[in-house]
Amino acid sequence: MEMRLKVSGAAAAAGSVTDFRFVTTAAALDAVPENAVLEGDIIVEGTLQSTGTGFRVTGTAKARRSFVCDRCLKACSENSAYAFTEDFRPSDGEPSGDGESVFEGEVLDIAPLIHDVVLSAQPMQNLCRPDCRGLCPRCGADLNEKDCGCDRRPIDPRLAGLEKLLRDSEEED
Numbered sequence: 732m733e734m735r736l737k738v739s740g741a742a743a744a745a746g747s748v749t750d751f752r753f754v755t756t757a758a759a760l761d762a763v764p765e766n767a768v769l770e771g772d773i774i775v776e777g778t779l780q781s782t783g784t785g786f787r788v789t790g791t792a793k794a795r796r797s798f799v800c801d802r803c804l805k806a807c808s809e810n811s812a813y814a815f816t817e818d819f820r821p822s823d824g825e826p827s828g829d830g831e832s833v834f835e836g837e838v839l840d841i842a843p844l845i846h847d848v849v850l851s852a853q854p855m856q857n858l859c860r861p862d863c864r865g866l867c868p869r870c871g872a873d874l875n876e877k878d879c880g881c882d883r884r885p886i887d888p889r890l891a892g893l894e895k896l897l898r899d900s901e902e903e904d
């Protein structure tokens with residue numbers, strides 16, 4: 732889909748600020764994350780500001796995000812908001828730089844910007860909460876709910892031999 736902002740007429744007067752609002756979906760934006768599901772509508776709201784030499788687009792894309800916690804495997808969902816700011820200048824044949832896009836004619840399409848914003852804002856890790864304790868690797872208990880009491884100390888291979896020696900000597904006593 733396209734998200735077209737008209738940048739001619741009154742919107743082009745320096746200092747002019749225009750509000751915009753679009754309702755889209757992850758599928759329509761072709762912004763489907765690999766490790767989460769963005770459910771329902773994505774609401775994109777913001778302002779278009781004429782800077783004299785171009786336009787500044789500022790706003791927020793809001794989505795309902797569902798995922799499975801990487802540590803405890805619990806199904807979670809949360810409201811997420813992705814903020815964006817981008818400067819657009821009229822195309823003069825030169826490629827655009829960082830944080831800058833170009834447009835041609837009287838319409839500026841922010842769909843590619845929103846697509847990138849939504850995908851790049853997805854966290855690398857999906858956690859139900861920042862300090863999720865995960866599952867016990869021994870018995871599978873959810874350690875957020877209880878401590879199962881298993882010995883979960885990782886065994887250093889260099890110490891495993893020593894531990895065996897100690898155990899053997901204890902058994903001899």
Ligand SMILES: [Zn+2]
Binds near residue numbers: 858865
């Ligand atoms: Zn978790």
Ligand SMILES: [Zn+2]
Binds near residue numbers: 870879881
């Ligand atoms: Zn356990």
